[in-house]
Amino acid sequence: MLSRLVPAPLVRLFARPYVAGYSMEFALASAGQLLDGVPLLSTLDLLGEHVTADEQVTANADTYARLLDAIASEPRFSEARERPTVSLKPSAFTTGDQRAAFTPIRALVERARERGVALTIDMEDHSWTDVTIERAVALYREGFDVGTVLQSRLNRYLDDVAAIPEGMRVRLVIGIYPESATIATTDKRVMKERLLEMAARLLDAGVYVEFATHDEAIVERFARELAPRAPGRCEVQMLLGVPRAKIQERLVRGELGVSLPVRLYVPFGIRKSDATAYLRRRMDENPRMVLDVLRNLLRRR
Numbered sequence: 051m052l053s054r055l056v057p058a059p060l061v062r063l064f065a066r067p068y069v070a071g072y073s074m075e076f077a078l079a080s081a082g083q084l085l086d087g088v089p090l091l092s093t094l095d096l097l098g099e100h101v102t103a104d105e106q107v108t109a110n111a112d113t114y115a116r117l118l119d120a121i122a123s124e125p126r127f128s129e130a131r132e133r134p135t136v137s138l139k140p141s142a143f144t145t146g147d148q149r150a151a152f153t154p155i156r157a158l159v160e161r162a163r164e165r166g167v168a169l170t171i172d173m174e175d176h177s178w179t180d181v182t183i184e185r186a187v188a189l190y191r192e193g194f195d196v197g198t199v200l201q202s203r204l205n206r207y208l209d210d211v212a213a214i215p216e217g218m219r220v221r222l223v224i225g226i227y228p229e230s231a232t233i234a235t236t237d238k239r240v241m242k243e244r245l246l247e248m249a250a251r252l253l254d255a256g257v258y259v260e261f262a263t264h265d266e267a268i269v270e271r272f273a274r275e276l277a278p279r280a281p282g283r284c285e286v287q288m289l290l291g292v293p294r295a296k297i298q299e300r301l302v303r304g305e306l307g308v309s310l311p312v313r314l315y316v317p318f319g320i321r322k323s324d325a326t327a328y329l330r331r332r333m334d335e336n337p338r339m340v341l342d343v344l345r346n347l348l349r350r351r
């Protein structure tokens with residue numbers, strides 16, 4: 051993979067636009083700045099999946115608990131509609147057994163409810179799909195504001211759509227993990243058409259849809275053709291650092307049909323190695339990004 055050839059300090063240089071910083075405070079400041087602009091909403095994510103030691107599980111759970119407290123006590127976020135949500139990856143909470151991850155996650159879900167913060171359980175590679183959907187749906191049915199993520203590249207996508215109950219929040223993505231052609235499509239055009247198909251089905255089923263892609267043509271079709279079916283029941287999500295300011299503003303202002311909230315995914319690290327791993331994944335997914343970021347850095351000088 052291309053990214054393995056790039057030394058870690060250089061990867062972290064590339065990370066600058068994509069990672070809010072190396073502490074929770076940077077992430078909260080970033081969320082505040084986004085509100086001051088267009089405005090844009092945020093979901094905050096601690097980088098640190100695939101842990102290998104129990105101490106890391108404890109540290110991740112502790113950071114998320116403090117993050118929930120900080121969001122709830124920050125006057126800037128007193129209005130529920132503008133409050134950042136949090137996103138977490140199950141593999142950040144176990145060193146092995148996948149089901150074990152959901153014990154600390156449940157404690158965070160309870161704390162999130164006490165603090166009035168919505169929480170999304172991100173989707174990882176296909177080995178996590180069943181357990182993540184099952185646990186997220188069970189928590190939602192218990193009355194928690196828990197959402198999850200469905201990936202359109204997986205050939206099981208219609209079964210996954212059918213598993214989501216009315217009223218739940220679901221983020222729709224093409225999926226970042228390379229999957230075998232025996233279980234997934236490798237054709238990006240198919241992934242994008244599936245995204246729209248999934249959104250249509252979920253909106254018709256009364257689900258809250260978080261449509262997450264940077265493909266402007268697909269976002270525009272979502273905004274014009276599907277969002278008007280479900281006013282107040284959908285939003286668009288993108289990653290911090292991907293330059294999409296124009297379309298984000300047009301979505302919020304309603305210039306593509308109905309006005310839609312736009313939420314940015316704001317990752318922050320505590321350990322530099324976690325930020326490096328996150329960026330290596332993004333570089334592998336989008337090798338052109340290496341050139342784009344380099345061009346931006348040079349232009350600044």
Ligand SMILES: Cc1cc2nc3c(=O)[nH]c(=O)nc-3n(C[C@H](O)[C@H](O)[C@H](O)COP(=O)(O)OP(=O)(O)OC[C@H]3O[C@@H](n4cnc5c(N)ncnc54)[C@H](O)[C@@H]3O)c2cc1C
Pocket residue numbers: 171172173174199201221223224225226227238262263264265266287288289291292293314315332335336338339
């Ligand atoms: C808010 C959010 C949350 C996500 N959560 C998950 C998750 O839980 N699980 C999961 O598997 N995946 C997740 N993803 C990643 C997603 O699955 C895709 O891998 C990613 O969004 C790129 O696909 P795309 O739909 O934007 O289409 P693409 O065709 O990959 O990209 C469309 C355009 O955007 C540009 N672009 C895309 N990404 C970048 C980038 N990083 N830097 C610069 N330009 C870029 C491309 O160059 C292209 O021009 C998430 C994505 C978002 C936006």
